[in-house]
Amino acid sequence: xxxxxxxxxxxxxLFLRPGSGYDVKQIADHSTRHFWAISFGQIYPELKRxxxxxxxxxxxxxxxxxxxxxxxxTAAGREALSTWVADTTxxxxxxxxxxxxxxxxxxxxxxxxxxxxxxxxxxxHRAAADELRATGEMLRQKHAKGQLPHSPVRPEVLxxxxxxxxxxxxxxxxxxxxxxxxxxxxxxxxxxx
Amino acid sequence: xxxxxxxxxxxxxLFLRPGSGYDVKQIADHSTRHFWAISFGQIYPELKRxxxxxxxxxxxxxxxxxxxxxxxxTAAGREALSTWVADTTxxxxxxxxxxxxxxxxxxxxxxxxxxxxxxxxxxxHRAAADELRATGEMLRQKHAKGQLPHSPVRPEVLxxxxxxxxxxxxxxxxxxxxxxxxxxxxxxxxxxx
DNA sequence: GACGACATGTAAAGAGTTACATGATTAT
DNA sequence: ATAATCATGTAACTCTTTACATGTCGTC
Numbered sequence: 231x232x233x234x235x236x237x238x239x240x241x242x243x244l245f246l247r248p249g250s251g252y253d254v255k256q257i258a259d260h261s262t263r264h265f266w267a268i269s270f271g272q273i274y275p276e277l278k279r280x281x282x283x284x285x286x287x288x289x290x291x292x293x294x295x296x297x298x299x300x301x302x303x304t305a306a307g308r309e310a311l312s313t314w315v316a317d318t319t320x321x322x323x324x325x326x327x328x329x330x331x332x333x334x335x336x337x338x339x340x341x342x343x344x345x346x347x348x349x350x351x352x353x354x355h356r357a358a359a360d361e362l363r364a365t366g367e368m369l370r371q372k373h374a375k376g377q378l379p380h381s382p383v384r385p386e387v388l389x390x391x392x393x394x395x396x397x398x399x400x401x402x403x404x405x406x407x408x409x410x411x412x413x414x415x416x417x418x419x420x421x422x423x
Numbered sequence: 424x425x426x427x428x429x430x431x432x433x434x435x436x437l438f439l440r441p442g443s444g445y446d447v448k449q450i451a452d453h454s455t456r457h458f459w460a461i462s463f464g465q466i467y468p469e470l471k472r473x474x475x476x477x478x479x480x481x482x483x484x485x486x487x488x489x490x491x492x493x494x495x496x497t498a499a500g501r502e503a504l505s506t507w508v509a510d511t512t513x514x515x516x517x518x519x520x521x522x523x524x525x526x527x528x529x530x531x532x533x534x535x536x537x538x539x540x541x542x543x544x545x546x547x548h549r550a551a552a553d554e555l556r557a558t559g560e561m562l563r564q565k566h567a568k569g570q571l572p573h574s575p576v577r578p579e580v581l582x583x584x585x586x587x588x589x590x591x592x593x594x595x596x597x598x599x600x601x602x603x604x605x606x607x608x609x610x611x612x613x614x615x616x
Numbered sequence: 617g618a619c620g621a622c623a624t625g626t627a628a629a630g631a632g633t634t635a636c637a638t639g640a641t642t643a644t
Numbered sequence: 645a646t647a648a649t650c651a652t653g654t655a656a657c658t659c660t661t662t663a664c665a666t667g668t669c670g671t672c
Contacts, residue, residue, distance in 0.1 A: 234631080235521055242528035252651050262527060265520040269633060274653055296640040296651065312531045318543045321522040323551065327458040328428055329514040330580070334455060335435035337574050338505045344576075350511045358516065381530050382605060383537075386598060387523070397590055405579060412575065427659080445623050462661060467625055489623065489668040 231283055233310065236272045241303060241311045244286055246379060248302040251277050260365050261384075264391055277301055285310055329354065341409070348406040355399035362391045424476055426503065429465045434496060434504045437479055439572060441495040444470050453558050454577075457584055470494055478503055522547065534602075541599040548592035555585045 233241075239262050243254050251273045258268050277299075280286040285307035291300045303311070329351050336344045366388050372378045426434075432455050436447050444466045451461050470492075473479045478500035484493045496504070522544050529537045559581050565571045 235524065236631085238528075239524065242524075242531075245528065245531060250651070251653090252649095256650095262524060265518050265523045265527070267517070267632090270653080271633065271635095271655090272631085293650085294640070298651065308531065311528065315525045315529050315532045315540070316536045318525075318536070318539045321520070321525075321543075321547070323522075323547065324460070324519040325458050326517040326519075327514070329516075330458045331428065331432065331435075331455060332508045332511075332514075334458070334577060334580050335431075335438065335504065336508050337576055338435075338438060338501065339508045343509045343511070346511045347508070350514075354514070354516065379530075382602065383530055384527060386601075387527050390594060390598070393594070394591075398587075401583060401586070405583075408579075409575065429659085443623070444625090445621095460660090463625080464627090464661065464663095465659085471625095486622085487668070491623065 233285075233314070234276075235266060236268050236276055237280060237285075238311065238314050239266055239268055240273065240276055240280065241285060241307055244301055244303040245308060245311055247377075248300055250298050250300060254301075260368070261388075264362075280307070344409065345406060348402055348409075352399050352402045352406070355395045355402065359392050359395035359399065362388060362395065366392070426478075426507070427469075428459060429461050429469055430473060430478075431504065431507050432459055432461055433466065433469055433473065434478060434500050437494055437496040438501060438504055440570075441493055443491050443493060447494075453561070454581075457555075473500070537602065538599060541595055541602075545592050545595045545599070548588045548595065552585050552588035552592065555581060555588065559585070 239258060240254055243249070243257050243262070246257070249257070251270070254273055254277075255268070255270060262268070277286065277288075281288055281301070284304060286301045287304050289300045289302070291298050329347065332347055333344075333351065336347060366385070369378065369385070369388070373380075432451060433447055436442070436450050436455070439450070442450070444463070447466055447470075448461070448463060455461070470479065474481055474494070477497060479494045480497050482493045482495070484491050522540065525540055526537075526544065529540060559578070562571065562578070562581070566573075
């Protein structure tokens with residue numbers, strides 16, 4: 231049976247630690263979301279499929295009368311995961327960025343609207359970097375409590391995200407400054423000093 | 424009627440210059456594809472819709488008996504485009520990167536496979552930067568022939584792409600070096616589960 | 617004459633999001 | 645009490661890709 235990337239996200243997160251579908255969603259939203267987002271509408275059916283094919287196993291662990299299915303990756307699941315990771319060949323880098331699209335066509339609007347757009351983009355990337363820093367803090371605390379397995383890679387990937395968004399914010403901010411400079415051959419207006 | 428981002432990509436490209444559906448695809452593949460990809464299956468139905476709503480207009484310009492529909496953006500279309508660009512609020516930054524996903528879970532494979540993965544990622548971003556440089560060269564030639572309208576923004580967005588992929592390639596290359604350095608001192612220490 | 621580029625379109629399948637529906641537990 | 649969080653799941657919808665189907669034109 232063919233596994234999708236969604237399957238591997240789930241498999242990978244359950245490899246890190248067992249959990250419910252809800253847990254998978256929480257962790258995904260603080261980690262893989264930044265390069266592969268998944269939703270409940272994908273998670274629950276996929277967990278069923280993975281259970282049927284024996285790549286994960288379920289244990290029912292209700293709290294009182296609130297149901298809870300605890301999923302664990304199996305040996306077959308770990309096998310499938312590492313086979314997938316080892317296949318180094320495929321994989322495009324796909325970006326969907328509506329704001330960059332607007333910037334690309336922003337010759338069609340007034341300069342101040344163009345600048346407002348750039349400001350919004352800069353703010354977005356600063357906010358993304360902040361969010362990742364907060365995630366990092368949370369992760370360090372969980373790790374101190376022994377709730378997360380050691381990894382040489384994952385904290386670095388987080389740092390990667392922070393540095394990337396900083397770089398992006400800086401690039402757009404620099405571009406905004408540059409545009410402003412070009413827009414004014416400066417007649418009698420006072421230049422900033 | 425609600426317009427999708429695909430509509431705006433088409434509208435924006437026809438704003439740059441009139442063309443056929445085929446032309447739109449060609450230009451998109453060398454420009455907006457890097458932040459918003461579109462396919463024929465979207466373009467032809469969407470051009471029909473945009474024509475029906477009066478945002479673009481068609482002229483039939485066959486070459487011999489090979490049909491060709493030349494589309495032009497209308498005043499209403501330009502209006503819709505600039506209204507969309509001026510709305511500065513929305514817009515997440517979405518990335519789908521299977522290779523980064525693999526890297527994130529690569530604690531599950533042997534170090535040499537991890538390194539091979541990083542090499543492949545570096546190669547991908549170098550190739551992407553090269554491709555964008557080639558696009559830039561092509562664009563400069565078209566511009567010299569007067570086939571493209573002047574823009575302060577679009578060449579900068581291209582440069583942005585080149586610099587971004589260079590930054591990404593450098594980051595992954597640096598990370599690979601770092602991992603190799605760490606791999607040497609202590610071979611003991613392992614994973615809990 | 618064959619091949620690659622030009623050109624238009626539809627249909628089916630696949631991927632992903634959003635809304636809905638339901639209910640328990642915990643913290644304020 | 646009531647709001648937030650935990651928890652599971654389905655259905656409808658939207659978006660996107662891929663495959664198919666058809667045909668012309670220019671060039672090697």
